[in-house]
Amino acid sequence: MSASTRKRPLGLIAGLVLTGLLLAVALLSLVWTPASPTKMQILLKLKPPLVAGLLGTDQYGRDIASLLMVGAWNSLSIAFLSVLIGAGVGTALGLACAIKRAGIFATLVLRGCDVLFAIPPILSAMMLGAFIGPGRFTAIIAIGVFMIPVFTRIAFAAASRIWARDYIMAARACGKGAARISIEHVAPNIATPILVQVTIQLGLAILTEAGLSFLGLGLPPPAPTWGRMLAEAQTFLRPAPWLALLPGLAIALSVLGFNLIGDGFRDLLDPKAETGR
Amino acid sequence: MTPLLDIRNLSRDYARPGFFGKRERVSALRNVDLSLQPGEILGLVGESGSGKSTLARLAMALDDPSGGEVLFEGENLFALPAQALRQRRRHFQMVFQDPFGSLDPRHRVGRIVAEPLHLLSPRPSTAEAKTEVARILEAVGLPQDAVGRFPHEFSGGQRQRIALARALITRPKLVVADEPVSALDLSVQAQVLDLILDLNEKFGTAFLFISHDLDVVEYIADRVAVMRAGEIVEMGPAATVFSNPQHAYTRSLLAAQAVFTVPEMQD
Numbered sequence: 001m002s003a004s005t006r007k008r009p010l011g012l013i014a015g016l017v018l019t020g021l022l023l024a025v026a027l028l029s030l031v032w033t034p035a036s037p038t039k040m041q042i043l044l045k046l047k048p049p050l051v052a053g054l055l056g057t058d059q060y061g062r063d064i065a066s067l068l069m070v071g072a073w074n075s076l077s078i079a080f081l082s083v084l085i086g087a088g089v090g091t092a093l094g095l096a097c098a099i100k101r102a103g104i105f106a107t108l109v110l111r112g113c114d115v116l117f118a119i120p121p122i123l124s125a126m127m128l129g130a131f132i133g134p135g136r137f138t139a140i141i142a143i144g145v146f147m148i149p150v151f152t153r154i155a156f157a158a159a160s161r162i163w164a165r166d167y168i169m170a171a172r173a174c175g176k177g178a179a180r181i182s183i184e185h186v187a188p189n190i191a192t193p194i195l196v197q198v199t200i201q202l203g204l205a206i207l208t209e210a211g212l213s214f215l216g217l218g219l220p221p222p223a224p225t226w227g228r229m230l231a232e233a234q235t236f237l238r239p240a241p242w243l244a245l246l247p248g249l250a251i252a253l254s255v256l257g258f259n260l261i262g263d264g265f266r267d268l269l270d271p272k273a274e275t276g277r
Numbered sequence: 278m279t280p281l282l283d284i285r286n287l288s289r290d291y292a293r294p295g296f297f298g299k300r301e302r303v304s305a306l307r308n309v310d311l312s313l314q315p316g317e318i319l320g321l322v323g324e325s326g327s328g329k330s331t332l333a334r335l336a337m338a339l340d341d342p343s344g345g346e347v348l349f350e351g352e353n354l355f356a357l358p359a360q361a362l363r364q365r366r367r368h369f370q371m372v373f374q375d376p377f378g379s380l381d382p383r384h385r386v387g388r389i390v391a392e393p394l395h396l397l398s399p400r401p402s403t404a405e406a407k408t409e410v411a412r413i414l415e416a417v418g419l420p421q422d423a424v425g426r427f428p429h430e431f432s433g434g435q436r437q438r439i440a441l442a443r444a445l446i447t448r449p450k451l452v453v454a455d456e457p458v459s460a461l462d463l464s465v466q467a468q469v470l471d472l473i474l475d476l477n478e479k480f481g482t483a484f485l486f487i488s489h490d491l492d493v494v495e496y497i498a499d500r501v502a503v504m505r506a507g508e509i510v511e512m513g514p515a516a517t518v519f520s521n522p523q524h525a526y527t528r529s530l531l532a533a534q535a536v537f538t539v540p541e542m543q544d
Contacts, residue, residue, distance in 0.1 A: 166374075166375055166378040166379035169334075169379075170392070171381075172339055173337055173366065173371045174370075175393075188381075
């Protein structure tokens with residue numbers, strides 16, 4: 001038994017390890033993969049793990065380990081960029097709305113968020129894809145736009161609480177304008193809930209990207225994505241179950257990793273949670 | 278002599294949404310007249326909800342009145358253009374009741390104290406700002422190493438010193454102090470009150486000192502104004518008001534206070 005009464009943030013550590021590994025694999029894929037992810041070797045098709053390559057081969061004889069690695073990079077880069085868009089635009093909108101809570105701007109933006117919430121990202125990706133064709137950009141924009149209302153609401157709620165504080169009144173007494181107060185005082189004080197939400201949304205973004213790829217709305221072939229690997233594996237579920245299991249596992253583990261980090265952050269940074277110890 | 282602060286016929290209503298969308302109007306301040314001479318400490322007493330804090334916000338031009346005007350050195354603050362009002366702000370600053378809520382927890386003390394410095398023209402350089410901060414920290418009795426620390430590392434009394442340092446760094450002519458010692462322990466209260474008296478003498482800063490505690494006001498104020506339900510019911514030199522209250526409400530306030538002072542005298 002440890003002498004320390006503090007509960008160790010095991011979930012957070014597990015999440016950081018999982019995500020760290022995922023990130024390392026994704027970055028490694030940029031410089032090295034066990035085999036070329038696009039090289040087809042029909043003679044070696046549908047080999048189980050360790051028979052040909054570390055994790056076996058798919059229906060075209062491509063190395064699954066290499067596909068998964070490049071898929072990790074595709075997944076992560078799209079997730080990061082779309083969450084960056086969502087968090088950036090959403091937080092800025094939320095901060096702006098909190099300045100005049102009942103103003104026309106705030107009302108329009110917040111009702112706009114309600115509308116955006118009602119449209120699933122798959123649908124907006126299909127519409128966007130129809131205009132500009134499927135691809136990395138389409139996926140990033142579609143997922144990013146879908147993330148905006150979440151961050152707008154969280155930033156708005158947190159910023160509204162901060163605006164009621166005396167130190168905001170003191171800043172106004174120092175002649176600071178609303179924009180300056182938002183940047184210097186409000187934004188740093190809502191960073192914690194935003195950061196927690198970023199990690200949670202990263203998991204969601206990976207899931208959404210996989211969903212888009214599964215439906216053929218993500219990156220076009222031959223770029224490997226976990227979602228499309230899963231979709232193509234359906235045909236071979238009986239003879240080669242690892243084709244579906246491996247990308248499925250990759251998706252599940254990376255979402256789990258981000259969610260563990262998000263929960264861990266929240267427990268670590270929320271002073272109210274400490275009473276439960 | 279023109280008063281430093283001249284509040285004329287000031288009123289403030291709040292609209293409170295009632296049932297079925299009907300809006301009720303609640304009057305927080307009714308036709309208040311008040312004036313403050315340079316260097317004077319005016320105590321404003323009254324029970325919770327009597328409109329003291331509303332008056333403080335209006336005197337600082339942080340809220341818009343429903344009627345009346347606030348003249349600072351003869352200029353109506355609410356008639357000034359935004360830029361001009363901003364420039365005037367270096368001459369009137371504020372100290373708040375809650376020393377844990379009035380300092381941004383994410384900023385270091387050096388940055389907090391230097392916050393109003395950008396109001397000065399010409400704007401002080403980084404080096405000048407540093408000297409100013411060091412000087413004002415010394416004046417309020419804080420250690421110089423406070424600059425690099427965060428507010429949560431300080432006690433309530435020290436935090437109120439930080440707040441005073443921020444309010445006084447531009448050498449304002451007026452500081453509005455809204456219940457500045459109410460959240461502090463008795464012994465710390467005395468220290469902060471003495472500091473305010475000391476700063477009043479050293480810098481010649483006038484204080485509008487708001488409190489619900491009559492003992493505190495009696496100790497610190499030159500003149501006293503008594504507020505009740507948004508109106509000033511009695512005003513006069515502190516000694517006169519406390520020894521010979523004219524208004525029934527002042528008498529009842531003093532009577533209520535007496536209950537708590539009797540056991541102390543028996544010791």
